[in-house]
Amino acid sequence: MEMAEDHRDTMARNRAENSKRSRYRGSSASHGRCHFGPIPLLATVFFLQLTAPGHAAxxxxxxxxxxxxxxxxxxxxxxxxxxxxxxxxxxxxxxxxxxxxxxxxxxxxxxxxxxxxxxxxxxxxxxxxxxxxxxxxxxxxxxxxxTTAGSAPPLLPKSPYFSIMKVKSLQPTGNPGAALPSPASDSGGSGRPSNKTISLAVGIVVTLVVLLLAGASCLCWRRRYLRAKRTKKRENKFDVVIH
Known part of the structure; x- marks a missing residue:
């Protein structure tokens, strides 16, 4: 009888200890206490390294x-x-x-x-x-x-979108919107005539000089002709009177 009672007491104590342990485990899980072992932690770090993007060039x-x-x-x-x-x-x-x-x-x-x-x-x-x-x-x-399977592809260089312009036409300094003056035009405000104006003036002067020389030559020739004609008439007149 005494041995049976001792056996029942031992079983009751074991059940009480097991219930306490189960309650402790439940309270730890309810408070969010989660501990990783060494093997799951290393696996997580290795996975993050594989899935992390590479350095962007x-x-x-x-x-x-x-x-x-x-x-x-x-x-x-x-x-x-x-x-x-x-x-x-x-x-x-x-x-x-x-x-x-x-x-x-x-x-x-x-x-x-x-x-x-x-x-x-x-x-x-x-x-x-x-x-x-x-x-x-x-x-x-x-x-x-x-590229190995499971690894992230490399991030290669890519430019932003950009535009390409045509070569700008040359503009005078000081006023980009002003038009370039024509080299053939005679600008009165420049204080110096252009090369074309000088050439035109020289041509006019040369033409006038040639015309004046030609006119003077014609006038001299005409005077000589008239003088010779008058002299010849006088000589003919004297010849008639003498005979």
Whole structure:
């Protein structure tokens, strides 16, 4: 009898301790106490490293004040060599009369680039020149096989949209809106006649001198002719009287 009672007391104590432990575990979970072991924590860090985006490469020059037929030196950095060779791609977007539509032209400017610079000669060739067009240059990788599965693709340089202007016509300093004076015009306010005016004046003077000399020669010849004629008449008259 005593052994049976001791066995029942032992079982009752065990049940009481188990109920206390279960209540303690429930209260810890209700307070949001969550502890990661070493293995789940390392796995989480490794996953974050795989899914984190790579370092963004950028162009180092600006894209403002560009003119047609000029050269643009492109330079960039921060691209891993395993993504070489590179392709330089350009696009121009030109809005049409319809606000919801636009004409888009794309071209590869260069392929197989290994370095960190390239010169775009005679912009925007081979793209068409559009005065109202918006241009953009970007670098693409040709090494698709080097991108491992599950890793983020590299962030390659891409320029903002920019416009290309025609070469401005030369204007006189001081007043950009004033028209250039014609070199053939005689500006009275300049204080000095133009070359054409001087040549014209010299031509007129030479012509007048030639005409005056010709007139004087004709006048002298006429006087000599009349004098000789009168002398001959006198001689004939004297001959008649003597006979």
């Amino acid at each position: 950028e162009f180092t020059q600006t894209f403002s004040g560009l003119t047609k037929d000029a050269d643009l030196a492109l330079e960039w950095g921060g691209i891993d060599v395993r993504y070489a060779p590179l392709t330089i791609h350009a696009v121009v977007v030109n809005r049409t009369g319809d606000e919801n539509r636009a004409n888009v032209f794309r071209r590869d400017l260069a392929v197989g680039i290994q370095g960190t610079s390239w010169v775009w000669k005679s912009m925007p060739s081979p793209l068409p020149y559009l005065a109202t067009g918006q241009y953009q240059v970007e670098i693409r990788t040709e090494a698709r096989a080097n």
